[in-house]
Amino acid sequence: MYSPNRREFLKYSAAAGTALATGGLSSGASAQEVLKVGAVYVSPVAEIGWTKQHSLGVQAIRDEFGTNVDTTVIDNIFKPQDAERVFRELAADGNQLIFGTSFSHGTPMQKVAPRFPKVAFEHCSGIKHLKNLGTFEAKYYEGTYVAGAAAGHMSKTAKIGFIGGFPIPDIVGPANALLLGAQSVNPDTTCSVIFLNSWFDPGKEKEAANTLISQGCDVICSMTDTATGVQVAGEKGAWAIGYASDMSQFAPEHHLTAFMLDWSSVYVSAAKAVAAGTWQTSERWQGLADGVVAMAPYNSAIPADVQQKLSQVEADIAAGKLHPYAGEIKDQEGKVRVAAGQNMPDGEIRGFNWFVNGMVGNLG
Known part of the structure; x- marks a missing residue:
């Protein structure tokens, strides 16, 4: 699916205004519905590194859902004021599941999540949970x-x-x-x-x-x-x-080894739960035993x-x-x-x- 860059997204989504979602979390998508997923990266996507591994998590969702998922990815979002605006606009645009990928995304997500109680938010490196805000982390x-x-x-x-x-x-x-x-x-x-x-x-x-x-x-x-x-x-x-x-x-x-991260299972399981209407806030902290x-x-x-x-x-x-x-x-x-x-x-x-x-x- 097409994923606009930050400038394009902010220009496009300005028209979305400040409409807020109400009620509980989504009851799930039918077989005919397309799951909308948003992801916000803290840095540009390169061929390797932290953000690359998160992009592979999003790709795993695409591979799993095929044409039944629509993903929007915004990269290079670090400053809290930018992040809060982007998370708000992704939610207002109808995304049912939104990922934040940096510790710095925490406060913005905590501010936005309560305003969109039907949207599931997943925060990597997060430490605070809300009814619709879960966290996941690796045992680095x-x-x-x-x-x-x-x-x-x-x-x-x-x-x-x-x-x-x-x-x-x-x-x-x-x-x-x-x-x-x-x-x-x-x-x-x-x-x-x-x-x-x-x-x-x-x-x-x-x-x-x-x-x-x-x-x-x-x-x-x-x-x-x-x-x-x-x-x-x-x-x-x-x-x-x-x-x-x-x-x-x-x-x-000279490369001795690397400690690698694989977020695919986290991304796919969250997407499946949202699609099935079974998503619940949780704290996941996984390491070598889990393949993360x-x-x-x-x-x-x-x-x-x-x-x-x-x-x-x-x-x-x-x-x-x-x-x-x-x-x-x-x-x-x-x-x-x-x-x-x-x-x-x-x-x-x-x-x-x-x-x-x-x-x-x-x-x-």
């Missing part, structure tokens, strides 16, 4: 722990680098798990971190990667929406860890026995035998945050606002 930390273990085996300097978009729990937690995974192999490993305060800024990301490598980091992991960190690492001869998508094409000889998180193929330079160990780490996490945040865990100041023999509770993982011992950097 499971993937970064495995990737960190790979880094621990391959790093010669015992210094790894992490580039994050923003210092929010969804990024801070995985950064910590990356180091913990590396320390499970080499306890002396440290991780230097730089936050860009942007999801999409290749220039700043390149500068950050060069800075980390100049400080001796020989493994670079970025949680942003570009492959810049992978490219720079490859150019400088450092190892790279990709995020969201398999990024090996950008540094074939998966590891990209390991670099052939990693010894075969090490690859087997990494695959076993994956399997143990998926089976619940290994918890990435199993104590004892200390913070940067040496205070015990997770006692020996204990696992960090889910609520604390979702609200991570501190660095583990060995992290170099701060959350400011």
Whole structure:
């Protein structure tokens, strides 16, 4: 189906005015009805990355429903005031299911959802639920722990680098798990971190990667929406860890692995529920066991026995035998945050606002 870009959509939808939906959620679509689905992306759709994986989720809905679905996609929406307007206009235009794909979409969705009680809203990275607003998220930390273990085996300097978009729990937690995974192999490993305060800024990301490598980091992991960190690492001869998508094409000889995201099951199940009239607000937090998180193929330079160990780490996490945040865990100041023999509770993982011992950097 045709999907207008942001400028075209805002121009088109201005005519929709501020008409509001009333009543309860849709009772479902008949076999003859076309399900209308809207999705709002925080950055442009590239060939890889965060937004690309969400676009594959929308494509999975199209593949499942065929001509019985009409999708509208708006990309590069980050500012809350823009997002609120776009969500409102998508709802007013008759979309029965609307996806938001960034933490920054939270407040706008919380404002719009109550005004359109018949519309189902799904928020990725969300933390607040309403009667018609559900959330879904991935256990990124499971993937970064495995990737960190790979880094621990391959790093010669015992210094790894992490580039994050923003210092929010969804990024801070995985950064910590990356180091913990590396320390499970080499306890002396440290991780230097730089936050860009942007999801999409290749220039700043390149500068950050060069800075980390100049400080001796020989493994670079970025949680942003570009492959810049992978490219720079490859150019400088450092190892790279990709995020969201398999990024090996950008540094074939230096891409250790990637922790990939597959939202297809989330998107399709939500669409089916709305079409059947059975959708209910829910909180989904899924990882390796559910296929929402998966590891990209390991670099052939990693010894075969090490690859087997990494695959076993994956399997143990998926089976619940290994918890990435199993104590004892200390913070940067040496205070015990997770006692020996204990696992960090889910609520604390979702609200991570501190660095583990060995992290170099701060959350400011």
